[in-house]
Amino acid sequence: MGRRSEHSRDEIRKMAIDASAKIVETEGFKSLTARKVAAKIGYTVGTLYHVFRNFDDIVIHLNARTIDEMAVLIQKNVKKKRSAEARIRTMAAVYVDFATEHPDRWRLVFEHQAPRGLPTPELMKVRRDVLFEMVAENLRELSPNHISQEVDHTATALWSGIHGICILALTGKLYLGGAFSMVKLIDTLIDSVLNEFRRTHAAD
Amino acid sequence: MGRRSEHSRDEIRKMAIDASAKIVETEGFKSLTARKVAAKIGYTVGTLYHVFRNFDDIVIHLNARTIDEMAVLIQKNVKKKRSAEARIRTMAAVYVDFATEHPDRWRLVFEHQAPRGLPTPELMKVRRDVLFEMVAENLRELSPNHISQEVDHTATALWSGIHGICILALTGKLYLGGAFSMVKLIDTLIDSVLNEFRRTHAAD
DNA sequence: ACATTATTTGAACATCGTTCAATAACCATG
DNA sequence: CATGGTTATTGAACGATGTTCAAATAATGT
Known part of the structure; x- marks a missing residue:
């Protein structure tokens, strides 16, 4: 894949945090994983790691x-x-x-x-x-x-x-x-x- | 391997909890893992799971x-x-x-x-x-x-x-x-x- | 001596965070 | 319009996690 550029870096950040909030609320904070967040925003883990330094950063x-x-x-x-x-x-x-x-x-x-x-x-x-x-x-x-x-x-x-x-x-x-x-x-x-x-x- | 019977179930439990305490104190509670506990008491994970129901039990x-x-x-x-x-x-x-x-x-x-x-x-x-x-x-x-x-x-x-x-x-x-x-x-x-x-x- | 039983192992599985070469889509240039 | 360069995106790979369980082994019973 290459650049789709449907979303800016900041948009992806926001989407990821939104998704994280939802996951934490519905499944508990122990169920929050990078892959789950990525899937929820239609990207893969790799993308997440280009936008956040690591999981703790999220x-x-x-x-x-x-x-x-x-x-x-x-x-x-x-x-x-x-x-x-x-x-x-x-x-x-x-x-x-x-x-x-x-x-x-x-x-x-x-x-x-x-x-x-x-x-x-x-x-x-x-x-x-x-x-x-x-x-x-x-x-x-x-x-x-x-x-x-x-x-x-x-x-x-x-x-x-x-x-x-x-x-x-x-x-x-x-x-x-x-x-x-x-x-x-x-x-x-x-x-x-x-x-x-x-x-x-x-x-x- | 088979039964060594060097330690009873309860002894192993006690040893495991001792080891866990030490790991938590020295490396922090995020570093507590089943394999680390097992290694520290000279057994393997399998044995731990015969003595504890799961990791949370430990x-x-x-x-x-x-x-x-x-x-x-x-x-x-x-x-x-x-x-x-x-x-x-x-x-x-x-x-x-x-x-x-x-x-x-x-x-x-x-x-x-x-x-x-x-x-x-x-x-x-x-x-x-x-x-x-x-x-x-x-x-x-x-x-x-x-x-x-x-x-x-x-x-x-x-x-x-x-x-x-x-x-x-x-x-x-x-x-x-x-x-x-x-x-x-x-x-x-x-x-x-x-x-x-x-x-x-x-x-x- | 052999069979039975109990104990211990370690390989296997799915999933985790994390990395990174490969890839595909875009942009600019000729 | 093609072509090349740039860059966003992927997905496979790695080591480590909790967990399971058939296999292997040691002790015990007969």
Whole structure:
């Protein structure tokens, strides 16, 4: 075969990531293979390797898109909220919803790691901290007198905690029954951290 | 070859799990393969498959041992502590230490999942809740008047949160620098949840 | 001594990520 | 219009993966 040029490099990239997302959603992230992606977009593996450096590269781009998608969703919902606290609670709610609706794509973001030794690609580093910073922003508004470092610290602790509940629930490692639910657990965590945050402010 | 009978079934199982642990620790959990395990114990793949149902079965047994090992370590350290709060803080500290010292084995516990559709083996279910229950026990002691369900709820939220900090830090998805550290983040979370717990008790 | 049983092997299979020479389609030039 | 150069695309090949199983061998029973 030779050049068909039906699609540009970037188009193929986009098609491949689309296809990957679909495969992960329908068959789970363990079923994502290069050949499956290639077949789904009407090309062969070879072409894929001309457009991506390797298989991890595909996963990394898929994950970047997943994070972006989630960030947009969170932004959109947060805008409607007036108070800083409501915004933080909304962030968590959307986060949980997204993780629940796209469990495999969401897990892939957190369970994938580039081959041992290689550094985290800049692509990911940039996205990594976006949500933490959004939480920090709202904490700052909630209590403007805290020193910046303390705000960041609290934001990290809170958001990591929410993430922990999310991932354990999603991977079936939490007992959820009766009055238990992800949402309630997260409410408890938010209540606790926000109250403590306000209290330490008083002793400032 | 025929029966050598140098080792019993159970001995081979133990040897295989030992070898797996070593491989995971030294080469990372992505490098764990059946052939590598077999070679390390002086057998071939075939033998492994007579003793384990499949590769996941090996991982599950390795994970069970990892959890047991960690649980023993926690128990031992918790015994020395007098107050319920000190015991909870110690639990978290030992958890973090273990995860930090054995990152790959620890991650394997939480990132492995049996093939799609298959239920979590009983082996895991039993171990899954041990640590949560330990936290709940101490919470109960901390404030005996709470209703049992609320205690379990708080224990789950707190322990999941600690886990979240742990896993994000370990997978390099947390900004940790300056005054930031896993220990400090976890302290913040524990402070918040315990204080809130005591406070809601007052309004009981 | 021989037959039976249990244990261990290693070749075979499909599939994986990855590479790369060969190929076929396009473009430009004569 | 043909011809040659360029380039996108292929598909076979490689080593390694999990998994299976007939064959081979060692221990045991008679």
